Amino acid sequence: xxxxxxxxxxxxxxxxxxxxxxxxxxxxxxxxxxxxxxxxxxxxxxxxxxxxxxxxxxxxxxxxxxxxxxxxxxxxxxxxxxxxxxxxxxxxxxxxxxxxxxxxxxxxxxxxxxxxxxxxxxxxxxxxxxxxxxxxxxxxxxxxxxxxxxxxxxxxxxxxxxxxxxxxxxxxxxxxxxxxxxxxxxxxxxxxxxxxxxxxxxxxxxxxxxxxxxxxxxxxxxxxxxxxxxxxxxxxxxxxxxxxxxxxxxxxxxxxxxxxxxxxx
Amino acid sequence: xxxxxxxxxxxxxxxxxxxxxxxxxxxxxxxxxxxxxxxxxxxxxxxxxxxxxxxxxxxxxxxxxxxxxxxxxxxxxxxxxxxxxxxxxxxxxxxxxxxxxxxxxxxxxxxxxxxxxxxxxxxxxxxxxxxxxxxxxxxxxxxxxxxxxxxxxxxxxxxxxxxxxxxxxxxxxxxxxxxxxxxxxxxxxxxxxxxxxxxxxxxxxxxxxxxxxxxxxxxxxxxxxxxxxxxxxx
Numbered sequence: 001x002x003x004x005x006x007x008x009x010x011x012x013x014x015x016x017x018x019x020x021x022x023x024x025x026x027x028x029x030x031x032x033x034x035x036x037x038x039x040x041x042x043x044x045x046x047x048x049x050x051x052x053x054x055x056x057x058x059x060x061x062x063x064x065x066x067x068x069x070x071x072x073x074x075x076x077x078x079x080x081x082x083x084x085x086x087x088x089x090x091x092x093x094x095x096x097x098x099x100x101x102x103x104x105x106x107x108x109x110x111x112x113x114x115x116x117x118x119x120x121x122x123x124x125x126x127x128x129x130x131x132x133x134x135x136x137x138x139x140x141x142x143x144x145x146x147x148x149x150x151x152x153x154x155x156x157x158x159x160x161x162x163x164x165x166x167x168x169x170x171x172x173x174x175x176x177x178x179x180x181x182x183x184x185x186x187x188x189x190x191x192x193x194x195x196x197x198x199x200x201x202x203x204x205x206x207x208x209x210x211x212x213x214x215x216x217x218x219x220x221x222x223x224x225x226x227x228x229x230x231x232x233x234x235x236x237x238x239x240x241x242x243x244x245x246x247x248x249x250x251x252x253x254x255x256x257x258x259x260x261x262x263x264x265x
Numbered sequence: 266x267x268x269x270x271x272x273x274x275x276x277x278x279x280x281x282x283x284x285x286x287x288x289x290x291x292x293x294x295x296x297x298x299x300x301x302x303x304x305x306x307x308x309x310x311x312x313x314x315x316x317x318x319x320x321x322x323x324x325x326x327x328x329x330x331x332x333x334x335x336x337x338x339x340x341x342x343x344x345x346x347x348x349x350x351x352x353x354x355x356x357x358x359x360x361x362x363x364x365x366x367x368x369x370x371x372x373x374x375x376x377x378x379x380x381x382x383x384x385x386x387x388x389x390x391x392x393x394x395x396x397x398x399x400x401x402x403x404x405x406x407x408x409x410x411x412x413x414x415x416x417x418x419x420x421x422x423x424x425x426x427x428x429x430x431x432x433x434x435x436x437x438x439x440x441x442x443x444x445x446x447x448x449x450x451x452x453x454x455x456x457x458x459x460x461x462x463x464x465x466x467x468x469x470x471x472x473x474x475x476x477x478x479x480x481x482x483x484x485x486x487x488x489x490x491x492x493x494x495x496x497x498x499x
Binding site: 075079080083121174175176177196197198215216217220221224225 | 322326327330359363419420421422441442443462463464467468471472
C-alpha cells in the first residue's frame with residue numbers, strides 16, 4: 001500500500017475509507033480543479049466554476065463502427081454526457097458543501113444511502129458513462145481468459161451461462177437503466193445486476209467490472225427499438241475483456257477470491 | 266367464428282369505453298387478449314411536430330411489443346392462477362404492470378394527438394378551459410408546468426394532466442416507466458398524457474427533450490380531453 005501515491009482529496013477527507021475510493025478507478029483520477037474562465041470584460045460570459053470534466057473515451061469516436069456508429073457516439077458522449085457534466089457543475093456552484101470530492105466519492109455521498117440528493121443523477125451518470133466507454137474497445141467481444149474465465153465459470157457455471165444471464169437481464173430491464181457484471185464484496189462472487197436510471201453498484205460498495213447502458217439513447221440511433229441486437233453486438237464485438245481483467249485484478253486487492261491452484265509438477 | 270369475434274369485440278369495446286378501435290379481442294378459453302389499436306390518422310399527419318418515422322416506430326414496434334408481451338403475460342398469469350401457483354402469480358405482476366400499462370398509456374396517447382387540420386393544438390373551450398383557468402391560471406401556465414415536470418423527469422415515464430373525479434380537481438402528475446396515472450391516485454382519470462420515454466422523440470429531437478415538449482402542444486387533441494373531462498365532471 002505504501003508504494004501508491006495518495007490522492008490529495010483523500011487526505012482532505014480522512015474520515016472516508018480512502019483506500020477503496022482512491023484506488024477503485026485509478027484510470028480516472030480527477031483533481032477537482034477550480035478554474036475561472038476569463039471574463040474578458042463581457043457581461044454575457046457566465047461565470048462557470050468547472051469542477052468535473054468531460055473525459056474522452058479511450059478510442060476515436062468512429063472506432064466502434066459498425067457496432068456503434070460515430071454519429072451515435074457523438075450524440076451519446078458529446079451531448080448526453082456533456083449535458084450531465086455541465087449540469088453537475090452548475091448544481092455544484094450553488095454552495096460549497098460538496099466541494100473537494102473525487103467523482104467516486106461524490107456519487108456515494110450524493111446517493112445518501114438510498115435517498116439521493118439532487119446532484120446524484122448527474123454525478124452518477126457521468127461516472128457511469130466514463131465506466132461504460134472504458135468497458136468497450138474496437139475489436140472487443142470474444143472470451144475472457146485465465147483467472148477471469150475461471151472465476152466466471154466458478155460463479156456462473158460456464159461462460160455461455162453468464163452471457164445468457166447478462167443478455168436476459170438487459171432485455172428484461174423495464175425502462176431506463178444499466179446492466180452490470182459486479183464483484184460482490186461481501187459474498188465474494190460475481191453477479192449480474194440491473195440498476196434503474198443512474199444507480200450503480202459502487203453505492204452498495206460493490207465492485208463493477210462491466211457496464212452496459214440500456215437507456216434508449218444508448219442504442220436508438222443505430223438499432224431503433226431492437227435492444228436485443230444492440231446487446232448482442234455489445235457482447236460479441238464491443239466488450240473489452242482486457243479491461244475487465246485489469247479491473248478484477250485490482251479488485252483482488254480488496255476482495256479475497258481464494259488462493260490460485262498451483263499445479264504440482 | 267369470425268362473426269362472433271367481431272360481435273364480442275364491439276360490445277366489449279363499447280362496455281370498456283375503449284372506442285371503436287377497441288384494442289380488445291377474445292380468443293379461446295375465454296381469455297381476453299388485446300390487439301394494437303389503429304391510429305385515427307396517418308403516420309405523417311403530425312409533422313413537423315412529430316416525424317412520421319417516429320410515429321411509425323412508436324406505433325408498430327413499441328406499442329405492438331407492449332401488446333404482444335401483455336398478452337403473453339396474461340396467458341402465463343391465467344396458467345399460474347388455474348394451477349394455484351401463488352409465487353408465479355406474484356412474479357408476473359411486474360410484467361403485467363409494465364406491458365399492460367404500456368398498452369393502456371399508449372392507447373390514450375394516440376387519442377391525445379391529432380393533426381392540425383383535425384383540430385390539433387386548438388386550445389380547450391367549454392368546461393375544461395374554464396377548469397384549467399381555475400386550477401392553473403391559464404392554458405399557458407398549465408403547459409409551462411407540464412413541460413417543466415416532463416423535462417425534469419429522470420429516466421423514462423409520462424407526464425399527465427388528469428382529473429380527480431372525487432374532488433373534481435385538475436392535477437398534473439408524472440409517472441415512471443409505464444405506470445398508468447391511476448398508480449398516483451385511485452380516483453385520477455387521465456385527460457392528456459405525454460410520453461417522455463426517449464423513444465418518443467429521440468430520432469427527431471435527440472436529447473433535447475424540452476424542444477419536443479414545446480412542439481407537441483401543436484398537435485395535442487384538446488377535444489378528446491374535453492370529452493373525457495365532461496364525462497367525469499358533468
